[in-house]
Amino acid sequence: MNQPSIALVTGGSRGLGKDMALNLARKGHNVIITYHQNKELALQTVQELEKLQVKSLALELNLSDTKAIPTFVATFKTALQTHFQTTHFDCLINNAGMGATVPFEQVTEALFDEFLNVHFKSVYFLTQQCVPFMNNGGCIINISSGTTRYCNPGYSVYSSMKGALEVFTRYLAKELGHKGIRANVVAPGPVETDFNHAAIRNNPLMKERLSSLSPLGRVGVAEDIGSVVAFLCSEEARWINGQRIEVSGGINI
Template sequence: MNETRIALVTGGSRGLGRDMALSLARKGLDIILTYRSKKEEADEVVKQIEALGRKALSLPLDMNAFSSLEAFVKALIIELKTVWQTEAFDYLVNNAGMGATVPFEKVTETLFDEFLNVHFKSVYFLTQKLLPHLKEGGGIVNISSGTTRFANPGYSVYASMKGAIEVLTKYWAKELGPKGIRANVVAPGPVETDFNNAAIRSNPQMKERLAGLSPLGRVGTAEDIGSVVAFLCTDEAKWINGQRIEVSGGING
């Protein structure tokens, strides 16, 4: 009988994270997902995962509340012991995020600090705290953005933080490799989800413009991204390490 593998997906209650969690479950993994405030949405994803025959649970996690990370890790370990009789898991998907399109000259220190906490500082230190519980042979998948390669006005804060994550991933691949832990980045291009609903889904002109940037003639869907993340959390991807994989339909910038 194959050993059960467990993936932790932050921000797994909606959008890209929801499909990542479901795609991982379809690959035969059990799932722990986090949510910031929408417990009902997270519970619905748990039900969908259980319908696929996998175990799942959800835990609250606010990446902007940096001081709460320690309590989250303790709660996670309790659940691992209770549900799986272990203190370790196999894959960490750092997906939780927030979006905003704000011109550079209008960015406030408060907004900057929130983006810093959610997209970089908390990812850095949460992963550090979880490292003792990440199994040898497992992996980390960080979620970045196509906007680290091509500039999109209004994304100076978001893209800067994602650029930092891409550099950090290279260091994790180098430093954690001796532990048998891989680290990679998935960088989506324009994707139609509730994360950027105002920018794409409810703006037909923008959607048409962004679709025209791809040789495939459309914007991305959550399923386009989740399947790639799930692949990186399998033995088939065991020789992929320290890589940035852009999933943008071939946008040239």
């Protein structure tokens, strides 16, 4: 009898990551989520996941500190052995991130470096260190942004890092194909969550403007994204590889 697959969702305690985790659980995946600061919220999400009759666990991970990655990977390996009685996992969803709207002229080197670490450097090396104990036939999903296709003022740093992540994903698809590991990008458009200090939720004028840019007349919600990620982790998506899938309601089409 095949064991349920195991997915790691970074930043899975809230927002888009939480919905990804829940959708993966509904498809029968055991799910490990990471959190940065709010352990209590992460444990609440674990409880919700376990109500779906899967095993779940929350681990702390600070992607702004790239030197912490080896320690996290060691903890992750131990968790696989003690909580799931295995040494390997199947799906890596690089979702954790941070947001800020800062005009190009006001970007500092410190801010640039923080975005670089969180959105690209840490994802690069976390993936590198996790691949050796991924099962053949597994998958990697990197969460990008619609703003790599269209421009949103104040997102020059964020979107540049996401652009690098998209190139990286194509290389993963090319170089890991011999293991049957697929790599794809999911690029959400504007989504009403607490991301970037809940910029859309807290600004009705912004929400109205962004809604008007979509043929469907609204911004996204977290529930629009997680099901797409879960599909890409499924057997039904076995022939989708090296792709950027924008989930944006057709904004700026």
